[in-house]
Amino acid sequence: MRTTVPPWAAAGSYAAALHAGRGPLFLRRDDGWLLPLEVERWCARPDAVDLEVLDRCEGAVLDVGCGPGRLVSELAARGRITLGIDVSDAAVAHTVRTGGRALRRSVFDPLPGEGRWDTVLLMDGNLGIGGDPDALLERLARLLRPGGLLIAETAPVDVDERAWVQVVDDAVTGAHTAGESFPWARLGTPALLRYARGWEQAGQWSAGGRCFVALRTRRASSNAEPPKSTALISSHLPR
Template sequence: MKGTLIVIAKEPVPGRVKTRLQSEFTAQEAAALARASLVDTLGAVLAARASRRVLALEGDPGPWLPAGFTVAGQRGDGLDERIAAAFEDAYDGSPMLLVGMDTPQLRPELLGFQWSGYDAVLGLTEDGGYWCLGLRTPDRRALVGVPMSTDHTGRDQLQRLQDLGLRVLMLPTLRDMDTPRDAAYLAAEFPSLRVSRLYRRLQHAAHPGLLFEQALGGTARVVATGIDGRTVPALSELDRWTAPADEVDRLALSRCEGPVLDIGCGPGRIVTALAERGIPALGVDVSPRAVSLTTSRGAAALHRPVQDRLPGEGRWGSVLLMDGNIGIGGDPVDLLRRCAELVRPDGLVLVEVDPNDDLDDTAPIVLRSSTGRRSTPLPWARVGTRAVLRYARRADLHPTEDWRAGHRAFLALRRTPVPHPTPSTQPAQPARTA
């Protein structure tokens, strides 16, 4: 087209862009996808025929901005006012077409229409909005007051243009990228886009903590597998983790001596059950969501890795490693040594072990989400009774009890007493004199 092309965009800052993507991606990942989408859009606009190109930007330009654009800061309160201002600030006497940053599949040829016979241009999106708006001259009446970010914004905008007596050229409807499902669609239909390549990389490189948070929040079903893809059953029982303590849990807790520290407390069913028994207890977990769920139940929990400094070190009556948490970090000896540091000299370390007594698998695991994401390898260990007994000896812990209940198995360990030299029963020899 002959005239000015305007891209209206936000600086891709984590937490400020693409927040709806954060149901499956971190704020940093969502911002990276937004940046890739913006770069794709700027590239298409740069390749299109135009007499001038303007970026109407909220925020600051970064290295993602190619040469060939004039940058103008956005002004106005709502999006309707900011779009109207972008037309006013970019106007140089020629027609203008404004596009957003959310349709990276935009191709230069789509912008090569002819203005002849038309006063305005509009391209709708599948979710009810619009991806582009063109005006021959700035006119605030065409924009201010049109409801933005609704499922009828596009229809309302078209009606406003027609009410002003403008002849409107309709461009093809596109799908914009607002949700994870939109991102998946774009990656499948337009695989060569920068945003599509990034999406595919992110799908196979999720942080394990993010998928665990999604599972706890109920936004996705998550299973644990080995690197080979085989499911790890003991680590995929989220329904049990989020439910109240059951009979087997309560049987294990009957061995506890307070106060109790629950390592990897998850959503807090164990800490809650202990509190209901009147036993002082604290949960620790690296998941903010898990800690929030625990405290919402009225129990105490701390957001902290077990290897960091913890309250009451060396004074806990019992330390718990339930639900296979002996696997945390992938090094059972290191974890058991840490537990021995945390309990008092006569304290108890209660470990839920794998029902397979001979299992000794310290290979990493992978979390896989029902949304299609896969985590990076997570250091973990799956160990049965015999392996834990070997590891316990190296951590100066000795077994006092092992038992099974249902399909679950447990070990009770205590710190190994440090031998003290016994007084000699032989009479003392007189000191020799010279």
């Protein structure tokens, strides 16, 4: 199965930044506003803030927009059942090289273990995926088991924004763009909680200048069982 790859994900500047482990790389809105992308942190080992998040994970973990896979690889090293998904070939390859399991998929594609994941991670600004928080939260609820846990990183400011953006590697001129514009969103904690209708709040915290929200799907009777073995996940990986 082949997912539709957005132009930025296949562009050389994004892949080159992941390969080098550093930027500069930015999201640029149509009005010229720039959001720096933290490539160095993404490509490094998990920091203390990341480790606190991972300590809160339950059972089998799906990392949506796993990037170069620092969290997936750390969970795998702990012996946890975990899978990363990302639309970038470079990100998936980096994750696999560092010991994690990953698939090149969009979160809106069919995925292994749908309705049976214990935890879904949505870190590093990935609340922005698709530019439609309602659609994204609805999709994540379908991936989790009843009572499953979503841990989402929110913007450290009170913002509720949807915009068309490009990935660029030149903050001055924007000359080296990494593809066409695509829809994105930025949500602070208050905005995410407004969108999280039908979810149960399970906590919120800040650490190291970053903000997080934990939500649970509504508990309901279900015959679905959470993933219990690596074999279940590996059976869905491409050969």
